[in-house]
Every structure is written in C-alpha cells, then in structure tokens.
Amino acid sequence: MGNPMKIRAASKDGVTEVKVLMNHEMETGFRKDASGAPIPAWYINEVVAKLNGKVAMEAQWGPSVSKNPYLAFKIKGGAPGDKVSVSWTDSKGDTRADEVTVS
Amino acid sequence: MIEHSWTDRRGFIRKAGLLSLVASTFTLLPRLALAAWNKAAFDSKTLADAYQAMGVDAPKESADVQLLASDIAENGAVVPLQAVSKIPNTTQISFLVEKNPNMLAALFDLGPDTVADVTARIKMGQTSNVIALVKADGKFYTATKEIKVTLGGCGG
Numbered sequence: 001m002g003n004p005m006k007i008r009a010a011s012k013d014g015v016t017e018v019k020v021l022m023n024h025e026m027e028t029g030f031r032k033d034a035s036g037a038p039i040p041a042w043y044i045n046e047v048v049a050k051l052n053g054k055v056a057m058e059a060q061w062g063p064s065v066s067k068n069p070y071l072a073f074k075i076k077g078g079a080p081g082d083k084v085s086v087s088w089t090d091s092k093g094d095t096r097a098d099e100v101t102v103s
Numbered sequence: 104m105i106e107h108s109w110t111d112r113r114g115f116i117r118k119a120g121l122l123s124l125v126a127s128t129f130t131l132l133p134r135l136a137l138a139a140w141n142k143a144a145f146d147s148k149t150l151a152d153a154y155q156a157m158g159v160d161a162p163k164e165s166a167d168v169q170l171l172a173s174d175i176a177e178n179g180a181v182v183p184l185q186a187v188s189k190i191p192n193t194t195q196i197s198f199l200v201e202k203n204p205n206m207l208a209a210l211f212d213l214g215p216d217t218v219a220d221v222t223a224r225i226k227m228g229q230t231s232n233v234i235a236l237v238k239a240d241g242k243f244y245t246a247t248k249e250i251k252v253t254l255g256g257c258g259g
Binding site: 015026028030045046051054055056057058059060061062063064065066067069070071072073074075076077 | 140141145180181182183185200203204205207208209210211212213214216217218220221222223224225226227
C-alpha cells in the first residue's frame with residue numbers, strides 16, 4: 001500500500017477543480033546509487049480519477065513524471081458534498097486509493 | 104487416478120486462455136479509451152516511434168492548443184506544464200519531451216465532462232522542445248514550446 005495522497009476538490013461556477021499531490025519516488029531507472037549500481041525504475045504508471053464513481057480521467061505515466069507527482073484538472077459539474085476519488089498503480093503493482101468530498 | 108486439472112498442461116492452457124479472456128473483458132469495460140498502459144509508446148526513443156505507438160498520424164500545430172510553462176526551468180526535476188485545448192471533443196492530452204531518453208512523459212484520457220485543461224510536473228534532462236499533444240475527434244493537434252533547463256533532472 002502506497003503512501004496517502006493529498007487531494008483537494010473545490011466546486012466553483014459549476015466546475016469542480018481537483019488538485020492531487022501523490023507521494024512517490026518516481027525512480028527513472030537511469031540513476032545510480034553511491035556504489036555505482038543502477039537504481040531500478042519504480043514509478044506510478046496508471047492513475048484513475050472519478051467523480052461520484054464515474055471515471056473523469058485515466059492517465060498513463062512514464063518515469064519522467066516528477067517525484068511526488070502533482071496533478072490538476074477540472075470536471076464540469078459536481079457540487080459540494082460530491083465525492084472525488086483518485087487511485088494509482090505503480091510499476092511494482094503497488095496501489096493507493098484516496099477519496100475526498102468536494103467543497 | 105489423481106489428476107489435478109492445473110497440472111495437466113492442456114487443461115492449464117485452456118483455463119489460462121479462458122481466464123485471460125475473462126480478465127481482458129472485465130478490464131475493458133470501465134475504461135474510457137485505452138485498454139492498458141501503452142508500453143511501446145513509453146519505451147519509444149524517438150518522436151516518430153512514440154507517435155506510431157500512440158496511433159498519431161500527421162499531427163497539426165494548432166493555435167487552439169496551449170502549452171503553458173515558463174521559458175526557463177531552473178530545476179529540470181520539476182517542470183510544471185499545463186495544457187489547454189479549445190478544440191471541441193478533446194478526449195486526450197499528452198506531454199512529450201523531445202530530448203528525454205523516452206519522449207512520452209504522460210498521457211491523459213479525459214471523460215466527457217472533463218475540461219481539456221491538465222496540469223502536471225515532469226522531469227527534463229536538458230533544454231528541449233516540449234509538446235502538448237491533443238486528440239480530438241480522432242485527429243491530433245500539437246503545441247510546441249522550448250523550455251530551457253539550467254539543471255538537469257535525470258542526472259545521478
């Protein structure tokens with residue numbers, strides 16, 4: 001189980017803006033450790049975001065997404081009290097899912 | 104005679120085939136557009152290969168696609184990018200970095216109610232053209248911007 005995400009979802013003028021900060025190393029596989037041995041790649045490669053259980057976005061990522069990835073997007077509709085959920089899967093098969101209420 | 108079906112080769116193959124069929128049908132259902140992580144696209148080392156793996160045919164530079172980013176990234180490890188598309192029926196937004204070891208950084212499939220406005224942060228090894236690639240009604244459009252990197256983000 002991965003580390004928790006920070007998610008903010010705010011409804012304004014009929015649009016729900018979602019901001020997500022994930023907690024992940026996003027190791028590229030190109031770096032080497034102090035002894036010169038390559039550090040294996042390890043990164044989030046799939047992200048799914050839902051509003052009230054309906055898929056709003058599906059992302060595919062490579063290792064060149066920054067460490068501790070930040071993601072922001074907007075969904076038409078949504079109102080305070082609605083649920084936004086975000087889940088990710090990384091290249092080792094680890095997953096994390098978090099949910100917030102739209103404010 | 105004790106013969107467990109999983110140890111029987113033919114039975115195993117039959118069952119495995121059936122299972123994978125069931126699994127693929129199941130995973131296809133809730134998806135928007137793409138079935139699985141596009142390994143070929145993310146492994147591509149040239150823009151042409153990445154476009155081919157993504158099914159991109161003759162993308163057009165368009166003023167209706169905007170790539171919002173600063174001209175200079177002081178830290179290549181964290182380069183904020185925002186792509187906005189004003190083209191109707193935009194269903195997909197991708198970020199590609201021409202001089203990274205692999206061009207494709209991130210791809211976003213958007214639901215019907217999702218605004219074509221996505222922000223993310225990516226790594227850049229060196230100064231490079233960055234491309235926001237947008238798919239709308241099956242056609243591809245781009246916005247390109249050179250971002251200067253003063254400190255690379257892929258070093259070690």
